[in-house]
Amino acid sequence: MPSININDSLNFLSKLTFKRVWNGIKVLSSFYLSNFTKKPVQWGYPVSISFEPTTSCNLRCPECPSGLRAFTRPTGMLQKDFFTETIDDIHKELLYLIFYFQGEPYLNTAFLDMVQYASSKGIYTATSTNAHYLTDEAAKKTVESGLDRLIISIDGTTQDSYQQYRVGGKLDKVLEGAQNIVKWKKALNSKTPFVFFQFLVVKHNEHQIEDIKRLAKEIGVDEVRFKTAQVYDYENDPNQLIPTNEKYSRYKRNADGTFKAKNKMANRCWKLWHANVITWDGLVVPCCFDKDAMHRLGNLKNEPFKKIWHNDNYKQFRAELMKGRKNIDICANCSEGESVWK
Numbered sequence: 001m002p003s004i005n006i007n008d009s010l011n012f013l014s015k016l017t018f019k020r021v022w023n024g025i026k027v028l029s030s031f032y033l034s035n036f037t038k039k040p041v042q043w044g045y046p047v048s049i050s051f052e053p054t055t056s057c058n059l060r061c062p063e064c065p066s067g068l069r070a071f072t073r074p075t076g077m078l079q080k081d082f083f084t085e086t087i088d089d090i091h092k093e094l095l096y097l098i099f100y101f102q103g104e105p106y107l108n109t110a111f112l113d114m115v116q117y118a119s120s121k122g123i124y125t126a127t128s129t130n131a132h133y134l135t136d137e138a139a140k141k142t143v144e145s146g147l148d149r150l151i152i153s154i155d156g157t158t159q160d161s162y163q164q165y166r167v168g169g170k171l172d173k174v175l176e177g178a179q180n181i182v183k184w185k186k187a188l189n190s191k192t193p194f195v196f197f198q199f200l201v202v203k204h205n206e207h208q209i210e211d212i213k214r215l216a217k218e219i220g221v222d223e224v225r226f227k228t229a230q231v232y233d234y235e236n237d238p239n240q241l242i243p244t245n246e247k248y249s250r251y252k253r254n255a256d257g258t259f260k261a262k263n264k265m266a267n268r269c270w271k272l273w274h275a276n277v278i279t280w281d282g283l284v285v286p287c288c289f290d291k292d293a294m295h296r297l298g299n300l301k302n303e304p305f306k307k308i309w310h311n312d313n314y315k316q317f318r319a320e321l322m323k324g325r326k327n328i329d330i331c332a333n334c335s336e337g338e339s340v341w342k
Contacts, residue, residue, distance in 0.1 A: 005222055008194040011148060015095055015124045023047065023093040024274075031273040040318035045093040045309055048275040050288060051086075052101035053078045053108040055280060059130055060167040062239050063231055065291045066102040073293050075103075078280040080110040082300075084117055086278070090305055091121040099127040100151075101277050102291060106133035112145045119146030128153060128198065130169060134177025136184075142193065143184045150193040152178055152221070155200040157211040164204045165241070175219065182220040196223040201248035202241040230289075234259050263334060267325045272318050276309075284308050286317060289330040 026044030034041045055075040057066040065071050087094075097118050105111050105127050118125050126149035134142070142150065154174050156162030162171040181195055197216045201209070209226065216224045228250045229241050235258045242259060243249050251259040271287045278284055282300035283293045297317060298308030308314065325331045 005194060007191045008149070008222070011192060011194070012124050015122055017092075017122070019092050020047075020095045024095070027274050031270060034273070034318070034322065035268050038322060040315060040322060042273065042310060042314070042318065045090060045306060046275050047094070048096035048098065049090070049094060050098040050101050050275070050277040051078065051083065051114075052103065052278065052280045053099055053105040053111045053114070053127075054103040056107045057102075057104045057130075058107070058132055059104070059169050061165055062167065063229065063241065064102070071102075071292055073279070073283075074281065076280050077108045078110075078114070080114055080117075082282065083114050086300060086305060087118055087121060087123075091118075091123060094123055097123045097125050099125065101279065101288060104130055104133070106138065112138075112141050112147075115142075115145040115147050119148075124148045126193075127151065129177075130166065131174040131177035132169065134180050136180050139177065139180035140184045140188075142181060143188050143190050147193040150181060150195045151198045152195065153200065154178075154197045154212065155202070156205045157208045157215055161205045161208060165200065165202055175215075178219050178221055194223075195221045196225050197221055198225050198227055200227045200229050201243050201245075202229050203243050204240075206243040206245055206248060234261065261332065267322050269321055269325065269331070269334075272321060278305075286330070287334075289334055295328075295330065 023044040024047050027047055030041045030043040054077045055066055055071060055073070056077070057064070099105050099111065099115060106129055115125050115127070125147050127147065128151040131152045131154070152174065153166070154162070154171075155165045156171065159171045163169055178195070178197070181193070197212060199205075199209070199212050213224050226248060228248055230250065231237055231239070231241050234242065234251050237259055242251050246252060250262055252262050253259055276284060276286060277288055277290065278300065279293050283296050284298040284300065284305070285293045286295050286297065295317065297313040298311055300308070321328060321331075
């Protein structure tokens with residue numbers, strides 16, 4: 001479990017309003033009632049939404065559709081006007097907004113303007129970046145935008161280990177970007193964004209766990225968090241990414257050397273009740289595991305979000321999930337979502 005940062009926690013709590021709290025109570029109550037009755041009941045609207053700034057990326061990570069250029073859906077940029085119209089519709093209930101799904105957010109030139117707009121609505125905002133575009137100017141604008149949380153992906157403490165997963169990346173650019181953010185937080189006397197290094201633990205970097213902690217402390221980021229890797233062909237692990245330390249793995253080794261998922265796959269998912277994902281072109285999908293947007297529950301270009309959230313497609317998907325989650329392809333690799341505590 002990550003440690004609790006007092007400043008970040010107080011900042012998050014400051015975003016609460018009566019309407020957002022009441023919405024959260026309705027969502028939580030409907031989730032528990034659904035588990036009790038074994039039938040999907042949905043009250044309220046999402047507490048958290050992920051909005052995709054772009055599908056474009058400068059890196060070529062081997063287990064990422066964006067990095068592999070393997071999308072069947074089109075690549076593009078989220079338009080500011082479309083974004084603000086959607087936020088205007090849902091901001092009173094929405095507490096947490098993640099500016100990330102696939103791609104590198106900073107490649108969208110309007111990204112920080114959208115962050116600033118969401119911040120002006122009192123929404124807690126977060127993003128994840130590979131930090132290659134955190135120039136001095138971009139770092140200053142990031143702090144000024146009101147962004148509440150900045151996740152910097154850094155999967156190695158040496159260039160050799162870093163580039164094995166972050167193919168095409170430069171570790172010195174990542175470190176420079178992190179230093180720029182820390183510098184401008186101090187210069188502008190800002191407590192935000194809460195900055196943490198996210199370390200994707202894979203076989204070739206698992207020996208650097210203590211090293212990344214020391215590096216983070218030297219630079220002055222707020223925290224380090226460790227993430228397990230999603231491997232598509234996890235049974236065979238062709239890219240040899242699954243770490244030997246099962247604490248940092250979603251998978252368990254079988255006697256014959258193949259792997260199986262640790263997830264017990266219970267027929268429930270908190271994600272489907274409190275959160276969802278919106279692609280750059282307005283498709284509404286269940287969660288971040290639907291990377292190619294195959295389970296399209298609605299399109300914001302055709303109807304408003306609040307209508308989509310309670311439409312027949314959503315009702316059917318929740319019902320299918322409660323009937324047999326193991327039969328839904330995007331659930332096979334899932335390491336979260338089963339309870340409200342994950």
